[in-house]
Amino acid sequence: MNERNVSHAYGADDPGLPGPPAVTDIRHTLREQSRNASANAEPRLGPTVPAAVRRWKLWLLTVCAIYPTIILLALATNPVLGDLYLPVRLAVLVPAAAAAMVWQINPRLQRHFGAWLTR
Numbered sequence: 001m002n003e004r005n006v007s008h009a010y011g012a013d014d015p016g017l018p019g020p021p022a023v024t025d026i027r028h029t030l031r032e033q034s035r036n037a038s039a040n041a042e043p044r045l046g047p048t049v050p051a052a053v054r055r056w057k058l059w060l061l062t063v064c065a066i067y068p069t070i071i072l073l074a075l076a077t078n079p080v081l082g083d084l085y086l087p088v089r090l091a092v093l094v095p096a097a098a099a100a101m102v103w104q105i106n107p108r109l110q111r112h113f114g115a116w117l118t119r
Contacts, residue, residue, distance in 0.1 A: 051118035061113060065105050069097050 073093050081089045110117065 053117045054119070057113075057117050061109055061117070062101070062106070065109055066097060066101060069100055069105065073097055073100075 070093060073096055074089075077089070077092065081092060
């Protein structure tokens with residue numbers, strides 16, 4: 001688009017209308033708006049780094065949680081799986097215990113003991 005078309009589009013030919021804004025005026029206005037927006041913006045906090053979990057505490061918590069889980073699952077499934085060999089029973093119990101630990105027990109324990117795990 002050439003300057004004459006821009007002037008005509010803004011009505012520069014009509015003395016009652018303002019002329020086209022200069023490019024430097026637009027840049028200045030945008031720069032001021034950007035400065036004002038960043039000055040009024042809330043400070044952004046970077047991603048927080050979670051505190052390191054003590055592995056021995058996590059191990060202890062897992063042992064204390066998985067023992068009763070396996071016992072309860074073994075007692076609950078004993079009438080059905082009692083006649084099977086031990087490796088076959090464990091092939092059923094271990095995935096069920098792992099699923100319970102991953103999706104139910106560990107999240108609750110870590111929420112409850114989170115401060116202790118990171119001390």
